[in-house]
Amino acid sequence: MRYxxxxxxxxxxxxxxxxxxxxALIPLLLYAQDEVGYLSDxxxxxxxxxxxxxxxxVRNVISYYSLLR
Numbered sequence: 001m002r003y004x005x006x007x008x009x010x011x012x013x014x015x016x017x018x019x020x021x022x023x024a025l026i027p028l029l030l031y032a033q034d035e036v037g038y039l040s041d042x043x044x045x046x047x048x049x050x051x052x053x054x055x056x057x058v059r060n061v062i063s064y065y066s067l068l069r
Contacts, residue, residue: 003032003035003036007031010031011028014027014031015028021050022051024050025047025053025061029058029062029068033068039068039069044058044059
């Protein structure tokens with residue numbers, strides 16, 4: 001998935017900011033959704049890899065939060 005250079009920098013910063021990568025999941029999803037418009041399969045796959053989670057784990061988080069679509 002290709003994001004703007006600004007968002008790529010923000011993603012890298014967020015992942016490094018937290019002691020566990022998975023802690024950055026919700027902010028990453030929110031920023032990606034803001035840029036892309038929705039959370040596509042490609043976005044979910046990319047973010048799952050960035051935070052060392054499975055796509056299913058990411059989808060479970062998305063289904064829990066109504067602000068994520």
